[in-house]
Amino acid sequence: MAEFVxxxxxERGHVLEQTENGFSESxxxxxxxxxxxxxxxxxxxxxxxxxxxxxxxxxxxxxxHFVVFNQQFVTLIHAGLPIVQALDLLAxxxxxxxxxxxLENVRDRVKGGELLSQAFEAQGVFPKIYSTTILAGEKSxxxxxxxTRYLNFQRLGLSFRKKLLASLIYPAVLVIGVITLxxxxxxxxxxxxxxxxxxxxxxxxxxxxxxxxIGTGVRxxxxxxxxxxxxxxxxxxxxAKTETGARQLDRLKLAMPVAGAIWLKYQVALFARMLSxxxxxxxxxxxxxxxxxxxxxxxxxxxxxxxxxxxxxEGRPLYRSLEDTQVFPELSVEMIEVGxxxxxxxxMLNSVAEFYEEDVQNALSAAMSLIEPAILIxxxxxxxxxxxxxxxxxxxxGAAGIR
Numbered sequence: 001m002a003e004f005v006x007x008x009x010x011e012r013g014h015v016l017e018q019t020e021n022g023f024s025e026s027x028x029x030x031x032x033x034x035x036x037x038x039x040x041x042x043x044x045x046x047x048x049x050x051x052x053x054x055x056x057x058x059x060x061x062x063x064x065h066f067v068v069f070n071q072q073f074v075t076l077i078h079a080g081l082p083i084v085q086a087l088d089l090l091a092x093x094x095x096x097x098x099x100x101x102x103l104e105n106v107r108d109r110v111k112g113g114e115l116l117s118q119a120f121e122a123q124g125v126f127p128k129i130y131s132t133t134i135l136a137g138e139k140s141x142x143x144x145x146x147x148t149r150y151l152n153f154q155r156l157g158l159s160f161r162k163k164l165l166a167s168l169i170y171p172a173v174l175v176i177g178v179i180t181l182x183x184x185x186x187x188x189x190x191x192x193x194x195x196x197x198x199x200x201x202x203x204x205x206x207x208x209x210x211x212x213x214i215g216t217g218v219r220x221x222x223x224x225x226x227x228x229x230x231x232x233x234x235x236x237x238x239x240a241k242t243e244t245g246a247r248q249l250d251r252l253k254l255a256m257p258v259a260g261a262i263w264l265k266y267q268v269a270l271f272a273r274m275l276s277x278x279x280x281x282x283x284x285x286x287x288x289x290x291x292x293x294x295x296x297x298x299x300x301x302x303x304x305x306x307x308x309x310x311x312x313x314e315g316r317p318l319y320r321s322l323e324d325t326q327v328f329p330e331l332s333v334e335m336i337e338v339g340x341x342x343x344x345x346x347x348m349l350n351s352v353a354e355f356y357e358e359d360v361q362n363a364l365s366a367a368m369s370l371i372e373p374a375i376l377i378x379x380x381x382x383x384x385x386x387x388x389x390x391x392x393x394x395x396x397x398g399a400a401g402i403r
Contacts, residue, residue, distance in 0.1 A: 008037040132291040136281040146281040153277040174375040190215025211389040250299045269356035276349035
């Protein structure tokens with residue numbers, strides 16, 4: 001028997017993570033599923049277990065590399081190449097050594113008799129929606145079409161992410177510029193003026209004295225300040241990784257005046273796009289919802305979708321189950337209701353995703369148009385205030401000398 005780490009949720013929605021002994025991942029998963037738990041994932045404990053290649057710390061497969069791989073994989077399958085040969089060819093052509101080792105492990109597992117979906121899921125580095133999509137294609141016997149649909153989903157997601165990042169580049173550069181400039185002024189320029197005014201032994205304005213006190217103090221205690229900031233950042237990172245910290249941080253994100261609404265709309269668009277892809281691939285509603293919930297970044301959204309999944313499992317309509325969570329916007333629920341009533345839910349979910357993706361881009365553009373001038377004004381006020389405070393004594397001394 002081996003040790004496995006199990007992540008699951010009980011009937012109240014409480015997420016648990018514990019270590020259990022078992023013969024295989026599927027055996028542990030089935031055991032807890034029969035006990036009424038919703039099992040998110042089961043992974044071997046340790047760096048290397050069960051033939052699975054563990055991911056080194058900080059290593060992951062880039063999304064654009066994954067998109068290229070899937071595009072080539074679909075092309076080879078369409079050309080009639082067997083899956084094992086296609087994986088072998090793509091693994092040998094892969095330049096990323098870590099990705100190459102993962103693909104080789106997938107190839108060996110498939111050659112040994114495992115399903116393709118099981119081989120990808122066993123790696124622990126691919127999105128849950130990917131292995132679930134492949135499983136739907138294997139069950140329906142139409143793997144090529146399902147992978148093509150997932151590839152379109154990936155392309156849309158990658159394009160959307162690039163647009164969001166492009167809109168954030170200029171504000172990020174401005175913020176870094178402000179922080180760098182203020183740091184240089186406080187730690188290098190201000191102490192020079194402090195030494196100059198100490199030699200002159202002249203009375204200084206209160207504003208100037210305050211700036212000089214801050215500058216000399218920061219320069220004196222700079223190593224301790226850096227250590228304290230790093231320690232606080234590490235503590236915050238560890239707290240954010242806990243279930244309680246992640247939930248509180250998620251609530252804080254959603255409660256922010258402008259960014260909260262943008263974040264919520266982005267999550268709704270992501271959920272709608274994933275659910276549409278899974279349903280179009282032939283996956284039943286309940287497994288599709290479970291996979292979508294497991295792929296969400298927002299803990300509150302994940303909890304809401306998990307609760308809605310239970311409602312759908314009991315026979316309630318999807319729109320009603322989502323509405324009861326009080327997490328999803330009213331318009332998205334109404335659009336899903338129309339899709340369910342007309343029997344075109346996947347198509348309507350695509351419309352929901354497109355609507356909210358466009359809404360996010362427009363809202364982000366409007367927010368950036370306000371944030372950029374605000375950052376410039378803040379930079380001007382800070383830098384101007386520091387320079388004025390440093391040169392005020394010069395003007396005073398000059399005026400006294402003239403008199």
